[in-house]
Amino acid sequence: MSLEWRIKRVVDGDCSGRPVLINQYLSFFGEVDPVKGVVRTDTGEVEIAGKVLVFKGSRGSTVGSYVIYALRKNNVNPCCMIVKEVEPILIAGCVLAGIPLFIAEDFEKFSTILSNEKLITHRAGDDHVTIE
Amino acid sequence: MYLTPFQERMLKGEFGWVYAKALEIIVKVGEALGSDRLVEISHAHVSGVSYSNIGEPGLDFLRDFYREMPRFRVYTTINPGCVDYGMLSQVIDNKYLGKQALIDEALVGMGAKPVFTCIPYYHRPPLPGEHLAWGESSAVIFANSYFGAMTNREGGPLALASALTGFTYYHGLHELENRVARVLIKISPLIYNKPLSLAGLWIGENVRKVPMLEIKEKPLYEIKALLAAMAASGSHALAVLDGITPKGTYKTSIEETITLEFSDVEKYIGETPGTSETVLGYVGCPHTHPEELVILRRLLEKYREPKRGRLLVTMPPEIASTYSSIVRLLLSRKVDIALGTCPVVSVLRKKYDLMLTNSGKAFFYMRKIHGLKVGIASLKEIVESIYT
Incomplete structure (x- = not known):
């Protein structure tokens, strides 16, 4: 069974992948390794390469935009990012790297229905993602 | 987005692809945020300068621009690099000197003033209401809060694009309507005598709205550390700052009051050094201001050399030359001095068990980047734990 979830397009594009939920704000500099393509959390490393990275939004260093760009150049970037809120550092990185970026409607509810088994797909121009 | 004829010509590539690409980045980010026009800026501060932070992808990005020989259209300063430009430090590893020189050549070649610092306001304090495009989260929050200037938290590439074009998107903190304090934070006397970094880390992690802080008669270096911690652990x-932020650059509409107690911030004190541990004392995140140098001189005068570990102090090259007599005294006390860099953006030569710092920003990053245990302490406590 598939479900459509409303999103706001910030950086548009096609993408499809398994979600990985990091339920916090992230400083891409310091908390993301752009060579390995992992997020360093308090409980260990989480792979994000090729995944739909779902997190609350960005925080911390303004170098974060370059880290997002480096993820793409190193071919370990998430296929897209879905967040609760955006700020310039995150948008600049996604624009530069060409990584689609969306704001999920009712982020808390959206984050609770995700599990690793699900597949999230977005087609450029759509105001929703499909969860199946 | 509305563009002037001049901006249209720039976007179409009349001045070369570099300016077109730079303006395209600004327009795209602005449109994503709902901005309808651009605003002229008078000072860009570019972050993402250190090779150990931006790596080969960032170096290539900068060199691609530089190859076309563009020039920055506004006054531009740059963040610290990953090497000690004073070449005296035993703590900072200069292994990327060659790579860093390529980045520096590109940025300075495009017209940046080589200040290599995260406190660009030391070189040029901005005016109230002045539009800026600054990267470096700690400098951004200081420019808005202390000087009443107007800048968003620009990512490194966007600040570079603004340096090239002279514009940023008109949105966010460029508009007075968005500079509204909504949460009043009172700091209990029990915290007030501790490094304000502790409060900064808590506010960064727990408050999303623009806060109003009641801090009075605190020295500039404490305010610098407080704001930097907020910008690192939050966004x-x-x-x-009641009584400091220039009037007319903000509004207030307080919806909530929070009183911060010591129990809220206690966990950020972090580790205290054990007797057998090697300790790296660290002052200079954000970079050491002359005010802190004067205090360090007073604290260090009575000692001869460290009893354990080292005290690392980082500052802009220009402060070291202006205050060379203080720097000489610090060197005579075997303080490790690194210029134009810091441990957050560089590689360390040696592994220490614990870092003791007055910086909440260093507390936030050093554990994540270098895997160090970190404790927060006052300048006096740091000096005493290294020298006694």
Whole structure:
């Protein structure tokens, strides 16, 4: 069974992948390794390469935009990012790297229905993602 | 987005692809945020300068631009690099000197003033209401909160694009309507005598709205550390400082009052050094201001050399030359001095068990980047734990 979830397009594009939920704000500099393509959390490393990275939004260093760009150049970037809120550092990185970026409607509810088994797909121009 | 004829010509590539690409980045980010026009800026501060932070992808990005020989259209300063430009430090590893020189050549070649510092306001304090495009989260929040200037938290590439074009998107903190303090934070006397970094880390992690802080008669270096911690552990770009933030650059509409107690911030004190541990004392995140240098001189005068570990102090090259007599005294006390860099953006030569610092920003990053245990302490406590 598939479900459509409303999103706001910030950086548009096609993408499809398994979600990985990091339920916090992230400083891409310091908390993301752009060579390995992992997020360093308090409980260990989480792979994000090729995944739909779902997190609350960005925080911390303004170098974060370059880290997002480096993820793409190193071919370990998430296929897209879905967040609760955006700020310039995150948008600049996604624009530069060409990584689609969306704001999920009712982020808390959206984050609770995700599990690793699900597949999230977005087609450029759509105001929703499909969860199946 | 509305563009002037001049901006249209730039976007079409009349001045070369570099300016077109730079303006395209600004327009795209602005449109994503709902901005309808651009604003002229008078000072860009570019972050993402250190090779150990931006790596080969960032170096290639900068060199691709530089190859076309563009020039920055506004006054531009740059963040610290990953090497000690004074070449005296035993703590900072200069292994990327060659790579860093390529980045520096590109940025300075495009017209940046080589200040290599995260406190660009030391070189040029901005005016109230002045539009800026600054990267470096700690400098952004200081520019807005202390000077009443107007800048968003620009990512490194966007600040570079603004340096090239002279514009940023008109949105966010460039508009007075968005500079509204909504949460009043009172700091209990029990915290007030501790490094304000502790409060900064808590506010960064727990408050999303623009806060108003009641801090009176605190020295500049404490305010610098407080704001930097907020911008590292959170995404704050403005905190209204009662009695400091220039009037007319903010509004207030307080919806909530929070009183911060010591129990809220206690966990950020972190580790205290054990007797057998090697300790790296660290002052200079954000970079050491002359005010802190004067205090360090007073604290260090009575000692001869460290009893354990080292005290690392980082500052802009220009402060070291202006205050060379203080720097000489610090060197005579075997303080490790690194210029134009810091441990957050560089590689360390040696592994220490614990870092003791007055910086909440260093507390936030050093554990994540270098895997160090970190404790927060006052300048006096740091000096005493290294020298006694």
